[in-house]
Amino acid sequence: EAxxxxxxxxxxxxxxxxxxxxxxxxxxxxxxxWYRQNLGQGPELxxxxxxxxxxxxxxxxxxxxxxxxxxxVDSTLKIQPAELGDSAVYLCASSGAGPSYNEQFFGxxxxxxxx
Amino acid sequence: QKEVEQxxxxxxxxxxxxxxxxxxxxxxxxxxxxxxxxxxxKGPELLMYTYSSGNKEDGRFTAQVDKSSKYISLFIxxxxxxxxxxxxxxxLSGGSNYKLTFGKGTLLTVNP
Numbered sequence: 001e002a003x004x005x006x007x008x009x010x011x012x013x014x015x016x017x018x019x020x021x022x023x024x025x026x027x028x029x030x031x032x033x034w035y036r037q038n039l040g041q042g043p044e045l046x047x048x049x050x051x052x053x054x055x056x057x058x059x060x061x062x063x064x065x066x067x068x069x070x071x072x073v074d075s076t077l078k079i080q081p082a083e084l085g086d087s088a089v090y091l092c093a094s095s096g097a098g099p100s101y102n103e104q105f106f107g108x109x110x111x112x113x114x115x
Numbered sequence: 116q117k118e119v120e121q122x123x124x125x126x127x128x129x130x131x132x133x134x135x136x137x138x139x140x141x142x143x144x145x146x147x148x149x150x151x152x153x154x155x156x157k158g159p160e161l162l163m164y165t166y167s168s169g170n171k172e173d174g175r176f177t178a179q180v181d182k183s184s185k186y187i188s189l190f191i192x193x194x195x196x197x198x199x200x201x202x203x204x205x206x207l208s209g210g211s212n213y214k215l216t217f218g219k220g221t222l223l224t225v226n227p
Contacts, residue, residue, distance in 0.1 A: 042119075042203050044217070102147055105161070106151075106158030111156075
């Protein structure tokens with residue numbers, strides 16, 4: 001079974017440029033999460049989706065960040081415009097239903113560097 | 116005070132040693148307790164998942180939860196160089212405030 005797929009793996013951009021990250025969750029997982037992990041820190045939740053609905057986006061900086069999961073499968077996270085402080089690893093995770101709902105499986109992440 | 120406190124280390128041990136990793140927390144709403152392992156330039160991988168106070172064992176790994184003290188531990192027996200990674204504790208609050216909160220992670224190096 002394929003795990004969570006993310007692309008690109010690495011992205012280097014200049015400040016004020018836009019950037020987008022893509023995530024394909026594990027097949028059958030209805031819940032999808034985007035996290036940001038700063039250097040030397042644990043991941044912090046940005047947004048949680050149940051199917052195509054964003055059920056928790058309270059930690060998403062909405063002035064510059066946006067996310068979508070149009071068909072309830074793949075998801076895209078966008079930053080526009082990027083700032084120096086956005087340099088981090090952006091992780092996507094997914095979880096299944098029932099007893100496995102709390103078990104989040106993470107992708108490898110996209111490492112963003114803003115110059 | 117942060118909701119989850121974890122000593123970032125780094126921790127360096129010889130192969131075969133017993134490793135003890137710990138976290139404390141302040142939020143009584145946390146119901147589930149996890150340990151993730153994260154290799155360099157990889158995503159976190161779920162190692163252990165517990166709900167109640169007490170011990171849970173899986174091979175060389177034992178997770179311990181003490182809800183009365185708000186303290187969790189992960190023990191690794193007979194540590195191997197392949198165990199070298201960052202270990203993240205994580206705690207889950209349920210209900211309307213469903214959220215996984217991570218510690219900073221402890222960097223472990225097991226020397227052959």
